Amino acid sequence: MTKSPTWLSLHPPVPSFLPVTEEDAATVISAVGQEGTVTEMASDSDHQKLYRFDAKSGEPLFVRIVAAKWAADAEESETLAAWLAEQGVAAVPVPVAGFPKRLASGSMVSASTFVKARPLQATPEAMQRFGKRLSDLHSALARHPQRPEWENRTQHRLSRLSEIRAKLASGDMRAGPDPERAAAIAADATIDFNREHEDRQPLHGDLNAGNVLWTGDDLFFIDFEDVVHSVLPPAFELALVLERHVLVQHEDAKSAIEAGRALLAGYGGQRPIRFDLVAHLRALALRSLCVLADAEQDGHSPPASEWQKFFQLEVAARNRAETLAEIGWHATDR
Numbered sequence: 001m002t003k004s005p006t007w008l009s010l011h012p013p014v015p016s017f018l019p020v021t022e023e024d025a026a027t028v029i030s031a032v033g034q035e036g037t038v039t040e041m042a043s044d045s046d047h048q049k050l051y052r053f054d055a056k057s058g059e060p061l062f063v064r065i066v067a068a069k070w071a072a073d074a075e076e077s078e079t080l081a082a083w084l085a086e087q088g089v090a091a092v093p094v095p096v097a098g099f100p101k102r103l104a105s106g107s108m109v110s111a112s113t114f115v116k117a118r119p120l121q122a123t124p125e126a127m128q129r130f131g132k133r134l135s136d137l138h139s140a141l142a143r144h145p146q147r148p149e150w151e152n153r154t155q156h157r158l159s160r161l162s163e164i165r166a167k168l169a170s171g172d173m174r175a176g177p178d179p180e181r182a183a184a185i186a187a188d189a190t191i192d193f194n195r196e197h198e199d200r201q202p203l204h205g206d207l208n209a210g211n212v213l214w215t216g217d218d219l220f221f222i223d224f225e226d227v228v229h230s231v232l233p234p235a236f237e238l239a240l241v242l243e244r245h246v247l248v249q250h251e252d253a254k255s256a257i258e259a260g261r262a263l264l265a266g267y268g269g270q271r272p273i274r275f276d277l278v279a280h281l282r283a284l285a286l287r288s289l290c291v292l293a294d295a296e297q298d299g300h301s302p303p304a305s306e307w308q309k310f311f312q313l314e315v316a317a318r319n320r321a322e323t324l325a326e327i328g329w330h331a332t333d334r
Helices: 022-032 068-086 124-141 147-170 179-186 234-247 253-268 277-297 304-319 321-333
Strands: 036-041 048-055 061-066 108-113 212-214 219-221
Touching: 022 036, 022 048, 022 061, 022 108, 061 068, 068 108, 068 124, 124 219, 124 234, 124 253, 147 179, 147 277, 179 277, 179 304, 234 253, 234 277, 234 304, 234 321, 253 321, 277 304, 277 321, 304 321
Parallel strands: none
Antiparallel strands: 036 048, 048 061, 061 108, 212 219
16 A cells, blocks of 8 residues: 655655644544643645644653554554664654554554654764664664564565566556656666665665654654565665755765765764665665556556656766765775
């Protein structure tokens, strides 16, 4: 099943708050089990609602209610977040005991500490912190007892997306607002999103700007729904973080290289990191286009802006190859 992203842009807006209906406020208060003030948080999602709950005493909570159709995936994600917190992973908001839970409607509700976040500025210091927290997350995920199941689900997904790619490339499937452009990228034999020759491990799988909460001196990761089909080379995660958190902020090569090197240094410590950033970013763009094509085949209508986003990211990876090579060179030869 394909659902709409929480945010459509590469730059999620600063959180804004909306008046909440009496019915929604009553649902949140009942789920939390205490009186308080409920405020709805704006998002682009059509499958969930986000709230801030302020009790009469104690810290505010972040409450998420996911529609019944998507509740199983969300529940799995929240259960994983609780497991990570139990493992001592500091970059996960602390879940409230007794959550996640189901409502009578079948919807899933989760609650965790509310993180007062601000936009992440990709300074070298922030990106080094990002790298260290990401390394800790990967180390914990590698120990999860469901890893064999995740590996099977990952392979199933990759097989499906490979089939979609083949159909796009051959012309048997036409998808998106620019089918010829999608077909040309799919037919490019230099792009490989399977990367079977690289070591794999469980990743977060969707560390876009909306799933990283920066407090000013530390960060938190949220939304672990993609972990279950993201047993992949870590280079994919690092490449996506560089793309979404460094390259989109730093158009000048010098700043991007400094921030990118800091990320990889924080992640790798003394370990060498060897990967081709351009190849992995182009692979991520193609894989995302295949996901959109698959959704379209299932009767969904991904907005044209989503297609254009990944077309542009594929071009950007090629256009900034020199900068990316400088980041990768430092990582492999320091």
